[in-house]
Amino acid sequence: MSLKPLMFMGQIQAFEREGAQYIVDRLWAGGIRRLVLGDLILSEGELRGPAFAPDLGFYDGVARKPAPLPAPLEKPARIFADAVQRAADKGYEIFFHDWGSYPAGCLNDPAQLAFGLARTRETFAHFPQTHGFVLDGPEWGYEIAPGHGSDLFRCFCEHCQAKARELGFDLPAIEAAAKTLKARLGQLTPELMRGFMATQTGPFDALDLLLQEPALFDWIRFKTASIQHYVGAHYACVKEMGSHLQLACGPRLAAFAPLTGYNLRRLSEVTDFICPKLYFWQHGIDGLKGTVYRYAKTLMDLNEGVDERLALEFTFKLFGFTMPGVTSLETLSQPLNRAFFEETVPGEIAKMIYRTGDVGRLRPWVGLHHGGVRISSDELELLLQAISGSGLQSLIYWHYSDMTEAEWQILQRFID
Numbered sequence: 001m002s003l004k005p006l007m008f009m010g011q012i013q014a015f016e017r018e019g020a021q022y023i024v025d026r027l028w029a030g031g032i033r034r035l036v037l038g039d040l041i042l043s044e045g046e047l048r049g050p051a052f053a054p055d056l057g058f059y060d061g062v063a064r065k066p067a068p069l070p071a072p073l074e075k076p077a078r079i080f081a082d083a084v085q086r087a088a089d090k091g092y093e094i095f096f097h098d099w100g101s102y103p104a105g106c107l108n109d110p111a112q113l114a115f116g117l118a119r120t121r122e123t124f125a126h127f128p129q130t131h132g133f134v135l136d137g138p139e140w141g142y143e144i145a146p147g148h149g150s151d152l153f154r155c156f157c158e159h160c161q162a163k164a165r166e167l168g169f170d171l172p173a174i175e176a177a178a179k180t181l182k183a184r185l186g187q188l189t190p191e192l193m194r195g196f197m198a199t200q201t202g203p204f205d206a207l208d209l210l211l212q213e214p215a216l217f218d219w220i221r222f223k224t225a226s227i228q229h230y231v232g233a234h235y236a237c238v239k240e241m242g243s244h245l246q247l248a249c250g251p252r253l254a255a256f257a258p259l260t261g262y263n264l265r266r267l268s269e270v271t272d273f274i275c276p277k278l279y280f281w282q283h284g285i286d287g288l289k290g291t292v293y294r295y296a297k298t299l300m301d302l303n304e305g306v307d308e309r310l311a312l313e314f315t316f317k318l319f320g321f322t323m324p325g326v327t328s329l330e331t332l333s334q335p336l337n338r339a340f341f342e343e344t345v346p347g348e349i350a351k352m353i354y355r356t357g358d359v360g361r362l363r364p365w366v367g368l369h370h371g372g373v374r375i376s377s378d379e380l381e382l383l384l385q386a387i388s389g390s391g392l393q394s395l396i397y398w399h400y401s402d403m404t405e406a407e408w409q410i411l412q413r414f415i416d
């Protein structure tokens with residue numbers, strides 16, 4: 001099946017460097033009809049600032065205020081505004097991503113949410129050509145490696161305490177259960193792990209685990225309720241601004257999404273479309289191979305006698321996928337093989353379609369790296385084949401300024 005991709009302009013000053021009309025015409029000629037613009041940050045040397053001068057009238061009663069537009073960035077800001085207009089005139093659907101609205105702290109902080117909603121209203125007032133907004137999370141952590149930025153064992157801050165009381169959750173009990181779980185990660189033995197590996201497991205086995213420790217289920221429920229509240233508030237805000245406006249949200253790959261607090265069926269209730277991340281690279285930020293590496297390595301570091309193969313197989317069992325040919329940490333640094341794209345990727349896509357219940361609502365992010373080991377053009381081609389053969393109709397390509405000519409040629413072959 002052919003695809004209708006959205007192109008993410010991850011560096012909006014590309015319009016300044018290459019010429020707005022050139023980019024608008026180039027992408028249109030290649031079959032792109034929707035653009036995702038963001039983050040809305042401009043820079044000039046060391047200087048950084050927002051893509052438009054803030055109107056503080058949108059922030060009455062909001063403690064956090066947006067940064068001013070420095071004078072040297074006024075010209076780039078005009079060029080960007082002109083590019084948005086040119087794209088709208090051409091006929092593109094325009095979405096914003098990372099428009100400066102994200103919480104500078106916990107997503108349960110009501111002051112951060114108030115700022116995010118004000119920023120969304122202000123952005124639409126500046127760019128009434130827009131068709132919608134694509135939230136990048138926010139999400140809870142899902143990594144077990146000590147000190148990792150996406151720490152599974154957060155957050156229990158004062159705002160989370162208040163939100164938990166409001167929703168009827170016992171956060172101190174949840175925190176105690178989370179600490180017990182964290183300690184258990186260092187009390188595994190090869191025998192215990194092999195015992196788990198020998199089981200044939202399904203959804204009811206997860207129930208068995210949660211019945212043993214109900215506070216862990218409350219923990220995930222609390223995370224999900226927090227996200228529903230945050231995204232739901234943005235959804236209501238966007239629909240109030242205009243019924244034609246759409247709100248999207250980008251959770252992790254289906255295998256990781258529940259740990260981050262995302263339930264795709266419930267997320268559908270507060271979004272118009274969903275953009276799970278088909279990110280598979282090694283190292284860097286948020287690629288599947290990097291996460292598998294960190295889980296396996298952490299399990300080995302925490303527990304004596306656990307070898308690479310057992311740690312990897314245990315990790316695969318936890319997340320419900322396999323990686324053909326991956327038998328050691330070293331093999332994670334090799335290119336992904338054809339079997340991965342014919343088995344693992346379709347399995348994860350099927351999971352996101354099943355969990356969403358409507359393939360038309362899915363427009364996954366497709367990227368080649370965020371730092372880490374870049375996925376090659378050959379792997380991109382295999383990935384796009386897997387996507388086009390999966391029933392998916394669209395994707396968001398991450399991102400224009402990172403894309404080589406060869407990658408653009410490959411992408412165009414899959415465009416309707």
Ligand SMILES: [Zn+2]
Nearest residue numbers: 106155157160
């Ligand atoms: Zn918190």
